Amino acid sequence: MPIIIVINDFPEVEDESEYEQLCAGVRLGIEQILTFATKKSNKLEYIAVITGKDSNAHVLSHLTRDYGSIRENLDRLTLPEKIDWREIISCINELIFEEWMMDGKTFVFCLVGERPTKLSKSRKRPATPEADFYFKFEFESHIQIMIMAEDGNMTKRYYEKVLAGNNQKGSIECVNWQNNDTISKKFTSSISLLSPPHIVTLLCGKISCQVQLYPPVKPFFGIVKHEQVNKRIGSKLKIYGFISLNDLASPPFFSKHFLIPTGSRTEDAPKKEDDRGNVPNVTVLLHGSLKVRQMAAVVQLAPNWFGLICSCSDSKKKSNLILYVLEAGSEPVTWLGDFTSMMISNELSDNNPFLSEKKSPFPIKTDERPSYNQPTISWIKSSGVQADIQKVVRFAKKLPEKENLFYKEVNRVKKAALSYGFTSLILGLSDILEREMTSNDSLSSSAKDHLSRTVAALRSPAACNVDFIISSK
The missing domain is CATH 2.40.290.10 (Ku70; Chain: A; Domain 2)
Structure with missing residues (x-):
């Protein structure tokens, strides 16, 4: 369950001591998130940190459970002034789909300053339906916006648009960055409510x-x-x-x-x-x-x-x-x-065949007895794949007498491999048939022609088409 920490839109502070205090407040808030993730019940959290660099979104720490590396990067943290929020969301989308690619909710913690981000005219996008994409995440998410200000009511108006684009799945908190106790309590309560065990x-x-x-x-x-x-x-x-x-x-x-x-x-x-x-x-x-x-x-x-x-x-x-x-x-x-x-095996009678012969009662045998073979292949175990490949090789050794059965089994295995997404099996089968063709001196010239034609068909791009049928013609 990933947690994305976003640091964006902090006002320029001329007083150096005040700026250092603001940076320390941001680090303390992130430290509360890392402390929560370090606990035994939450030690599986992946955390990433995104901030700004040269007026662009920058990934400070990729998704990781190495919280020590995150703390090292935070020591060199500088607060960005204003980054286009749409670039931030686009960066988060790319990060999740490149490094996570899993179902589940993603928690997005946004640490922002007292003023809202103002989109410059040069970077403002046209009002098209595609522009709304940049204000929405492409995965299930919860946004927690932490405004580092004692009274951030004016700032809330802008970030309410972010929550509106996220279907209101989130909340906004104002944090007095000059009070360490307030920072600890606010961040701890916010992260605890988001992920109850x-x-x-x-x-x-x-x-x-x-x-x-x-x-x-x-x-x-x-x-x-x-x-x-x-x-x-x-x-x-x-x-x-x-x-x-x-x-x-x-x-x-x-x-x-x-x-x-x-x-x-x-x-x-x-x-x-x-x-x-x-x-x-x-x-x-x-x-x-x-x-x-x-x-x-x-x-x-x-x-x-x-x-x-x-x-x-x-x-x-x-x-x-x-x-x-x-x-x-x-x-x-x-x-x-x-x-x-189901029942416990100890409760079976002593004359039960499963106990006397040490047989497994599974799979369950049904009363239905079909009078025909199943047209599809079911590979529950690896032994099933091996048995079907061996069957193809047996028919290959008996070519051209078993020509019809050989092509029938090859097409069945090819179709099953495509259905399971096991495309490498098709190339593996072609290698096995090629090895059989070159190593078996007892094969007739007609049999070698059938095998060479089959190997070429299995290695062709058309073999990945389910409707493609390999035949002797």
Whole structure:
């Protein structure tokens, strides 16, 4: 969840001591934002700083979690006088889409002086519909404008236009920059209201703990089995059981979130009285067990709405608990069946075939038995891709007898690769067929002609067209 700090439009101050005091007030306000982001529950915030340089918008710090580098840049901060607000918004749009490219709300903190920005006539844009673009963000946002003045009512009039262009998603605060206590309180209250942590209770049998979901889970609105469904996550997440990751495969999910334990020692509390790091926590138990056993926890978010908790490792040193929110309904993963009908494996009878033969009950076998093969390819696991490629190679070795089946499988794999956006697989298949053509001396000249024609077709630009059919003609 990015936070963009904008420093713009400060009046020229002739008194050097007064200017230094104003700069110190701006740094103190930004320091409150960095302090908020440093807390355990908010340590995932990305922050960028945009200011002015040579009458143009300038990115002082790109989106980063290295708050130390931001503080170093602030030591060399000079307050810009007036930068066209439309250039600032354009700079923010480019920054978000180049460095973030993720869904979710972006918080924009604007630190401005006591006077409004006046657009010069030379830089004023014509009143066309396209000009309104510069007054609007291209992503969901919340603007918090902090006017560094004791009484900034005159300045509010201009910045109300900015909020109007943002559909009024924001607010304006006046801050007395000569009072450090006022600066700290104003900035702390503003940033705290913008991002309240989403705290829920995680229940696992008779033990429980409070966790933060980051980012917060959005309500689910959609159509499930021809019915309109509106779901909101409850205050308790109850774990119903565990399932192997091999059976889970790669299920579709609505959203995913970090599970962050809230039982960490605060900075203000004494270490002996609030040393919660030594207190057992459910998240630590879950993280270790799920990672070692290669399993996922099935959790209920709300009535008839489920999710999956998995241990996810970004690197050797970083590992997190991730909540995958599934679509609402009792059957969000088709090959796992009805979640409400699941039971613990220990409750199965001793003569159950799944226990006696150590077989997995998944995927669920339906009563439907189609009398024809599926025309489409479903690659849930990597083994499915490998099996289809091997099938093409087997038919290639039996050319020209298996000519029709060979071209049929090549076109099926090509179409599936384009459907999944797996275009590199098409080039990989052409390399495999070329290797087979050059290394297999037992192939006839007719078979090599078919393979060379297929390799050329797969490498042609037309291969990226779904309607393009590779044939022997």
